[in-house]
Every structure is written in C-alpha cells, then in structure tokens.
Amino acid sequence: MALENQELRKAGLKVTLPRVKIYQILERAGEGDHFSAEDIYKLLMEQGEDVGLATVYRVLTQFESAGLVSRHHFEGGHSVFELSRDEQHDHVVCVKCGKVREFHDPDLVKRQNAIAEELGFTITDRTLYLYGVCKDGCEKK
Known part of the structure; x- marks a missing residue:
C-alpha cells in the first residue's frame, strides 16, 4: 500500500x-x-x-x-x-509576489522562550511571519 x-x-x-x-x-x-x-x-x-x-x-x-x-x-x-x-519553522513572505521561504533559527526560539518565561507564560504554539520584498526582481518593479 x-x-x-x-x-x-x-x-x-x-x-x-x-x-x-x-x-x-x-x-x-x-x-x-x-x-x-x-x-x-x-x-x-x-x-x-x-x-x-x-x-x-x-x-x-x-x-x-x-x-x-x-x-x-x-x-x-x-x-x-x-x-x-x-519541527517548528518560521516564514518570510514577499509582499509583492507572495513568495514564501522557511527558516529555522534555534537562537530565535531560545529568545522567544526566554521572553515568554520572563512574562510568566509557557509557549504552547508559535507562529512567526516576517514580511518584506524578495530579491527575485520584486524590488525593481
């Protein structure tokens, strides 16, 4: 099967x-x-x-x-x-063409956990989207 x-x-x-x-x-x-x-x-x-x-x-x-x-x-x-x-991962999204790329940064995850702990929270889920313009010709349009 x-x-x-x-x-x-x-x-x-x-x-x-x-x-x-x-x-x-x-x-x-x-x-x-x-x-x-x-x-x-x-x-x-x-x-x-x-x-x-x-x-x-x-x-x-x-x-x-x-x-x-x-x-x-x-x-x-x-x-x-x-x-x-x-595995957890985050996304970068081009605001012009809609292209989406993934990334994983263990240091970023550690920092998010530290911030949550400082504020008295336990993270149960996380989502991070970064928006910008990709270098695939979008910035020239």
Missing part, C-alpha cells in the same frame, strides 16, 4: 483519487515549498487530472482538520498549505 494511502487512513479519511493526488503534490514539494489551492489545481490540470477547484479546497480543508496539512494565512488573504511536520 502506498504511503499516502496509509497517511490518509491513519488520519481517518477514505482513500479517494483526488485526496491521493493532492497529497502526492504536497508530499513531493521541495523543502520550504508552499502551495495555494489554486497552485495545486493548476498542477492537477497540468497532470491531466479531472479535479475541480472546489474539490481541491474541500480536500485541503479536510486535510487541515485531520492534521495532515498546515494552513498559513498571510496578509492580503493569501493562504498556502504544506504537509504538517514535527
């Missing part, structure tokens, strides 16, 4: 072709790749898959509810998805 089938069943989801295809796209994503529902829909169309955009949204919402994917909401209503992973 394929790994994606096992993951879907483990999450309590029935194995269907759209779910498998969408999971495969997310699974094959490069390190730090994040896809919008529209990105996934376009990739499915390029592969000749007959999956509607509404189905992509529905499956991604089901995956999110099952804990298979993380949804990141960025400014301007921009949402992207990635497979859920155990």
